[in-house]
Amino acid sequence: MTAALAEALRAGDRRALAQALTRVEAGGAEALALLEALGPPRGAHRVGVTGPPGAGKSTLVSALAAVWRGAGRRVGVLAVDPSSPFTGGALLGDRIRMQAHLGDAGVFIRSMASRGALGGLAPAIYDAADVLDAAGFDPLLIETVGVGQGEVEVCAVADTTVVVLAPGAGDAVQGLKAGLLEVADLVVVNQADRAGAEALAQALDGTLDLRPGGAPPLLRTVATEGRGVAELAAGIDARRPGPNGAGAERPLRRARERIRAAVDRARAGRFWAGRAEALEAAARAVADGRLCAARAAAAFCEEDR
Ligand SMILES: Nc1nc2c(ncn2[C@@H]2O[C@H](COP(=O)(O)OP(=O)(O)OP(=O)(O)O)[C@@H](O)[C@H]2O)c(=O)[nH]1
Ligand SMILES: [Mg+2]
Known part of the structure; x- marks a missing residue:
C-alpha cells in the first residue's frame, strides 16, 4: 500500500499527494515507510523565504509562483506557521493572498504548523518538502517568519535563502542584521513603492558590503504589482545548486542538520x-x-x- 501510494505520488496524482502529506504530518512508522519508499530526491530547488512579519513574504511567494507558472514550472509552497495560537488570521490571509492560484494544479500550497513547543522547525516540514519533490514540484518555496532562530533553520531546509525586508522594519533590521542577513543568499527590499524603501536599501547596501565572503545580491520588489519579481525569480534560478555551482555543499549540510x-x-x-x-x-x-x-x-x- 505504501509502495502504491509512493508510485501514485510520483505519477502526479493529486489525491495521493494530499494523502502522503497527511501521512508525513502524522509521523510515526507509516510516515517513515512512505518517506523511504519515495527513493532518492529528484532534486527540486528548495527556496527558503524568510523575513519579519508583514514584509510581504506571502505576496511575493504568490507573485514568484505566477512567474514560474508562466515558464511551465510546477511550484510547491509550504507556509510554515511558527506560533499557531496567534496567527490563525495570518494563515487565512495567506490563503487569500495565494488564491490567484486556486484551481491551478501546477501550484500546490500547504500551510503547516511548526508545533514549536520545543522550538525549531518540525521534522514534518522537511518531510513535506520531500513529498513535494517526489511529486515533481520544482521549485519548492518554504515561507517562514524570521523572528529569531528560525532563520538558521530555514537555511537547513533550503538550498537558497531569500530574506525579505520592508520599510518600517527599520529597528528590526538592526536586530536582525546578525542573524538574517548573514544567512541570506538574496536580499529583497519589498514594498519598494513605500516611503523609506530607498533609505532601507541604502542602509542594507552598506551593511551587506561588510559581510565576510561578499555581499549577496540586493533586489527591490513591489510584490503587490509584480514589479521586480521576474528579476528575483531569475536570481533564485541562478542559485540552483549544481554539482560545482554555488551551494553545492547545501544538500550535505541539510542532511546533517536534518538528522541532528x-x-x-x-x-x-x-x-x-x-x-x-x-x-x-x-x-x-x-x-x-x-x-x-x-x-x-x-x-x-x-x-x-
Ligand atoms: N505597498 C505594498 N504593500 C505590500 C507589498 N507587498 C505586500 N504588501 C502588503 O503587505 C501586507 C503583508 O503582506 P504579506 O504578504 O501577508 O506579508 P508576510 O510577510 O507574508 O506576512 P506574515 O506571513 O504575516 O509574516 C499585505 O497587506 C500586502 O498586501 C508591496 O510591495 N507594496
Ligand atoms: Mg505570510
Whole structure:
C-alpha cells in the first residue's frame, strides 16, 4: 500500500499527494515507510523565504509562483506557521493572498504548523518538502517568519535563502542584521513603492558590503504589482545548486542538520515527557528568586546523563 501510494505520488496524482502529506504530518512508522519508499530526491530547488512579519513574504511567494507558472514550472509552497495560537488570521490571509492560484494544479500550497513547543522547525516540514519533490514540484518555496532562530533553520531546509525586508522594519533590521542577513543568499527590499524603501536599501547596501565572503545580491520588489519579481525569480534560478555551482555543499549540510534536528527533538520529547511538574516547580522557584536558573538547568542535565 505504501509502495502504491509512493508510485501514485510520483505519477502526479493529486489525491495521493494530499494523502502522503497527511501521512508525513502524522509521523510515526507509516510516515517513515512512505518517506523511504519515495527513493532518492529528484532534486527540486528548495527556496527558503524568510523575513519579519508583514514584509510581504506571502505576496511575493504568490507573485514568484505566477512567474514560474508562466515558464511551465510546477511550484510547491509550504507556509510554515511558527506560533499557531496567534496567527490563525495570518494563515487565512495567506490563503487569500495565494488564491490567484486556486484551481491551478501546477501550484500546490500547504500551510503547516511548526508545533514549536520545543522550538525549531518540525521534522514534518522537511518531510513535506520531500513529498513535494517526489511529486515533481520544482521549485519548492518554504515561507517562514524570521523572528529569531528560525532563520538558521530555514537555511537547513533550503538550498537558497531569500530574506525579505520592508520599510518600517527599520529597528528590526538592526536586530536582525546578525542573524538574517548573514544567512541570506538574496536580499529583497519589498514594498519598494513605500516611503523609506530607498533609505532601507541604502542602509542594507552598506551593511551587506561588510559581510565576510561578499555581499549577496540586493533586489527591490513591489510584490503587490509584480514589479521586480521576474528579476528575483531569475536570481533564485541562478542559485540552483549544481554539482560545482554555488551551494553545492547545501544538500550535505541539510542532511546533517536534518538528522541532528530530528534526533534532538525526539530526545527532548522523551526527556520532558513526565517532567512537566518538575519543570513547573523549577520555573516557579527561579521566577520567585529561590533558585538560580543555571542551577535548575544543570540539575535537569544531570538527570539526562
Ligand atoms: N505597498 C505594498 N504593500 C505590500 C507589498 N507587498 C505586500 N504588501 C502588503 O503587505 C501586507 C503583508 O503582506 P504579506 O504578504 O501577508 O506579508 P508576510 O510577510 O507574508 O506576512 P506574515 O506571513 O504575516 O509574516 C499585505 O497587506 C500586502 O498586501 C508591496 O510591495 N507594496
Ligand atoms: Mg505570510
